[in-house]
Amino acid sequence: AVEVAESGGGSVQAGGSLRLSCIVSGYDYIHLGMAWFRQSPGKEREAIGYIDWASKTKYADFVKDRFVMSRDNAKNTHYLQMNNLQPEDTATYYCAARTTWSPYWDDPGRYDFWGQGTQVTVSS
Numbered sequence: 001a002v003e004v005a006e007s008g009g010g011s012v013q014a015g016g017s018l019r020l021s022c023i024v025s026g027y028d029y030i031h032l033g034m035a036w037f038r039q040s041p042g043k044e045r046e047a048i049g050y051i052d053w054a055s056k057t058k059y060a061d062f063v064k065d066r067f068v069m070s071r072d073n074a075k076n077t078h079y080l081q082m083n084n085l086q087p088e089d090t091a092t093y094y095c096a097a098r099t100t101w102s103p104y105w106d107d108p109g110r111y112d113f114w115g116q117g118t119q120v121t122v123s124s
Contacts, residue, residue, distance in 0.1 A: 008020040010120070019079060024113070047105070050106070057069050067083070
């Protein structure tokens with residue numbers, strides 16, 4: 001079975017940084033497109049960014065160079081470095097994996113496997 005697991009969430013003050021990790025097992029990782037989403041209570045799941053097997057990335061407009069994704073195929077792991085965090089970044093952050101390419105990287109429905117989520121809380 002494919003397993004996706006996030007780690008690295010926590011509580012920080014505004015302006016702080018966190019690095020989330022996502023490890024995948026049970027699938028040929030190099031063939032997966034990986035993404036991060038987040039969701040706050042009462043809101044829809046929101047795409048943050050996407051990274052393909054060659055580490056090409058796409059980001060949502062709100063990221064504005066604050067967040068950076070990277071990937072280590074040898075470790076079946078990718079990362080989300082988040083800098084200058086603000087209270088509005090408070091959410092549960094999810095890692096997602098897809099097996100089929102699509103131009104709609106920000107559509108949650110295009111992903112096959114999801115992690116359980118990790119909470120990020122930013123205080124002012």
